[in-house]
Amino acid sequence: MKILFLEWPCYGAENWIRELENQGYEVTHMKVPHMLDEDDMVFQNRLVERIKDKGYELLCTFNFLPMLSIIARNTNIRYLSWVYDSPLLTMYSVEVGSPNNYIFLFDRRQYEEFRDKGIQTVHYLPLAGVTGIEKDSTGYSSEVTFVGALYQTYNLFDEIKYLPDRLKGYLEGIMEAQRRVYGYYMLPELLSEELLGEILKYIKMDLGDQYWASYRDIFASQFLAKKTANLERESMLRYLAQYFRIYLYSNERLEVPNIINCGTVPYGAEMYKVFQRSKININSTLRCIQTGINLRTMDILSAGGFCLTNYQEELSSHFVIGKELEVYESELDLLEKTAYYLEHEEEREEIARNGKKRIEESHTYPMRVKEMMDIVCRGFAKSN
Amino acid sequence: MRAVICKVGQRMETAVAEELRREALEVGEFARILKDKDYDVEYIQALSDYIKEYGADMVWSMEYIPVISRACLVEKVPYVAWIIGESWNTLYSSTIQNPWNFVFVAEGHIAERFWKKNPGHIFYLPPGAKADVLSEVPGTVGLCNWNMEYPVYYMKEDCSEYMKGYVRGLIEAQQRVYGYHFLPNLITKKRKTELGKILLEPMRGKDYYQKNLQVRIDDFLCDTITRNEREEAVQIMKDMEIFHEGDGLCTVNVNVASRKCRTGIPYDMLRVMGAGGFVITNYQDKIASSFVIGEEIVVYEDMKELQDKIEYYLEHEEERKQIAIRGRRRVKEDFSLQQRVGDVFYAVTEGLRR
Numbered sequence: 001m002k003i004l005f006l007e008w009p010c011y012g013a014e015n016w017i018r019e020l021e022n023q024g025y026e027v028t029h030m031k032v033p034h035m036l037d038e039d040d041m042v043f044q045n046r047l048v049e050r051i052k053d054k055g056y057e058l059l060c061t062f063n064f065l066p067m068l069s070i071i072a073r074n075t076n077i078r079y080l081s082w083v084y085d086s087p088l089l090t091m092y093s094v095e096v097g098s099p100n101n102y103i104f105l106f107d108r109r110q111y112e113e114f115r116d117k118g119i120q121t122v123h124y125l126p127l128a129g130v131t132g133i134e135k136d137s138t139g140y141s142s143e144v145t146f147v148g149a150l151y152q153t154y155n156l157f158d159e160i161k162y163l164p165d166r167l168k169g170y171l172e173g174i175m176e177a178q179r180r181v182y183g184y185y186m187l188p189e190l191l192s193e194e195l196l197g198e199i200l201k202y203i204k205m206d207l208g209d210q211y212w213a214s215y216r217d218i219f220a221s222q223f224l225a226k227k228t229a230n231l232e233r234e235s236m237l238r239y240l241a242q243y244f245r246i247y248l249y250s251n252e253r254l255e256v257p258n259i260i261n262c263g264t265v266p267y268g269a270e271m272y273k274v275f276q277r278s279k280i281n282i283n284s285t286l287r288c289i290q291t292g293i294n295l296r297t298m299d300i301l302s303a304g305g306f307c308l309t310n311y312q313e314e315l316s317s318h319f320v321i322g323k324e325l326e327v328y329e330s331e332l333d334l335l336e337k338t339a340y341y342l343e344h345e346e347e348r349e350e351i352a353r354n355g356k357k358r359i360e361e362s363h364t365y366p367m368r369v370k371e372m373m374d375i376v377c378r379g380f381a382k383s384n
Numbered sequence: 385m386r387a388v389i390c391k392v393g394q395r396m397e398t399a400v401a402e403e404l405r406r407e408a409l410e411v412g413e414f415a416r417i418l419k420d421k422d423y424d425v426e427y428i429q430a431l432s433d434y435i436k437e438y439g440a441d442m443v444w445s446m447e448y449i450p451v452i453s454r455a456c457l458v459e460k461v462p463y464v465a466w467i468i469g470e471s472w473n474t475l476y477s478s479t480i481q482n483p484w485n486f487v488f489v490a491e492g493h494i495a496e497r498f499w500k501k502n503p504g505h506i507f508y509l510p511p512g513a514k515a516d517v518l519s520e521v522p523g524t525v526g527l528c529n530w531n532m533e534y535p536v537y538y539m540k541e542d543c544s545e546y547m548k549g550y551v552r553g554l555i556e557a558q559q560r561v562y563g564y565h566f567l568p569n570l571i572t573k574k575r576k577t578e579l580g581k582i583l584l585e586p587m588r589g590k591d592y593y594q595k596n597l598q599v600r601i602d603d604f605l606c607d608t609i610t611r612n613e614r615e616e617a618v619q620i621m622k623d624m625e626i627f628h629e630g631d632g633l634c635t636v637n638v639n640v641a642s643r644k645c646r647t648g649i650p651y652d653m654l655r656v657m658g659a660g661g662f663v664i665t666n667y668q669d670k671i672a673s674s675f676v677i678g679e680e681i682v683v684y685e686d687m688k689e690l691q692d693k694i695e696y697y698l699e700h701e702e703e704r705k706q707i708a709i710r711g712r713r714r715v716k717e718d719f720s721l722q723q724r725v726g727d728v729f730y731a732v733t734e735g736l737r738r
Contacts, residue, residue: 164544165544166545166549167549168546169545169546169550169551170550170556173550173553174554177553177570181557181561186560186562190557190560234498277606288551
């Protein structure tokens with residue numbers, strides 16, 4: 001099968017491409033400098049010509065781009081997208097249901113929601129970890145580390161210019177509540193029709209008829225979930241910083257005593273070293289990822305770092321909690337476990353080793369790529 | 385031995401009176417209208433007179449009523465107050481320290497809260513129910529909960545619009561989560577102080593102890609959530625056009641336990657189960673640990689699930705009946721009223737001996 005792999009700036013493309021090649025597929029790797037613009041007709045026409053000219057049969061990308069779905073349909077090829085971002089606005093495009101698509105989602109609840117709506121093109125597949133990462137022999141340079149966004153600037157809620165006090169109070173109340181509840185994403189349910197009507201007087205949300213998502217879904221995921229993540233991450237880091245020195249790797253800063261702002265760390269080898277050199281790596285999953293295990297968790301474990309993550313329902317299906325990673329279910333729980341595992345070095349290191357081993361045994365790129373391609377090939381066989 | 389039961393409008397009164405008679409006590413009933421639970425002087429006088437004339441050895445009520453405690457203090461007779469309802473406000477009365485009180489609370493964490501006020505006189509005691517089968521009004525669904533008094537608090541009109549919205553947000557969120565009471569952790573010091581200024585509790589006697597602000601806020605939020613939940617549950621049942629209100633068992637009986645009751649079993653639910661009724665209840669830790677879910681009782685965790693389960697069990701008669709039978713057996717074994725009354729006598733006797 002001839003595959004065209006379109007790489008926009010994303011994580012892990014080389015791992016996926018290498019594995020496709022290892023499994024015998026002919027892959028052409030096409031880099032694009034930025035996220036594709038749906039209105040860029042020049043690019044689209046060039047891509048269509050190239051597909052027809054070279055006879056590609058499958059188009060692959062990380063995340064789902066509706067424009068590519070249209071192109072795939074028009075050129076009668078398949079489109080495989082592996083989604084690692086959430087929330088992903090493009091998943092609400094009507095193009096998701098196009099029969100040429102194979103879309104792999106790592107959040108089981110989200111996958112079930114799509115299937116319940118009759119969308120057959122989505123499949124459930126946890127993300128993968130990277131194997132063969134060399135152990136860094138430098139030793140520990142930090143006790144507690146957090147790598148990730150704080151959503152200080154990437155949350156639309158803070159950009160809202162005006163909301164009436166009562167409405168603002170309500171939204172802040174429900175975000176505070178959501179912060180305390182793990183394993184249940186309740187923000188959408190807390191937005192009644194009446195409330196949404198009120199919100200829409202002050203916020204313009206118009207995706208056009210190419211997107212089927214409700215205003216409720218959009219507002220909950222794009223505005224509230226990200227703001228909740230901001231509140232949660234800042235609160236959690238401030239709280240921990242009262243007791244421990246925290247190394248924060250982010251494009252945003254938190255000016256709090258005991259928090260060392262280290263800037264960003266490039267994805268890949270350098271990031272893995274950060275995880276290895278930290279005694280404890282904290283993960284905090286966006287609430288709109290309802291049950292799934294995010295990429296950060298896989299990254300930490302792949303590097304052999306000790307992972308202390310918020311509870312997510314699917315963790316217990318794929319890992320042994322307490323033996324391969326640890327979870328927290330409140331800020332106090334996070335604090336206590338951080339203190340415990342800083343003290344209990346042997347136990348911590350064993351958990352980190354076990355976590356890495358679990359990735360190598362059960363969550364590798366070869367396994368995931370094979371599973372995806374088996375599904376795609378079955379689809380090919382059916383249509384032939 | 386002679387006991388007087390003060391009728392204060394609680395369902396368990398009749399059952400307890402019968403049980404006391406079964407224990408070979410003579411039971412008198414004092415049924416005067418109570419104008420004020422704290423300072424009804426005429427009530428105190430009338431009860432004192434009755435205690436003397438009847439020769440009562442103890443006085444009972446199914447709620448803690450300060451005026452009854454005052455009368456018992458005057459007449460030096462034990463006052464057995466067994467609280468099975470959802471309100472414990474009267475326990476803040478300074479009369480709680482009365483050495484003739486023997487207060488039994490169906491909610492463990494509440495008994496703990498007040499124990500220090502009168503050590504050796506305040507106890508945790510789950511309610512008990514009789515196991516006499518009652519007939520069912522067929523094809524109906526109803527609410528177990530009865531005598532619902534809430535909220536006793538209200539927010540001042542001049543509180544900020546932001547705070548009104550914020551509180552509503554917290555309530556709506558907690559309403560969707562069963563088994564994890566996150567409200568106490570949610571309110572910052574600043575917000576607590578702000579809420580404390582705008583939350584009023586009209587029904588407090590002059591001699592009441594100060595109620596902890598956190599408790600006040602928590603009670604207010606829980607009462608509001610519980611009321612909303614019950615209204616929503618009733619609406620669902622009414623929309624199904626088979627809602628039955630009033631006496632008699634329904635085919636499906638829905639229990640919406642108060643959010644304040646985290647360590648107790650609701651009496652109303654036990655009463656229905658003891659009478660052979662089939663119960664669907666909201667999830668609550670103590671209920672889950674006292675009954676086998678799915679075999680003795682059925683649980684729901686959101687309103688959609690409640691509706692689905694009502695419809696399911698209306699259709700699946702045999703399954704429903706078996707669950708009701710097992711539930712009744714459990715109530716007979718673990719929540720017998722006779723056993724509870726025996727526990728009360730033991731505690732009172734020991735207390736008097738000390």
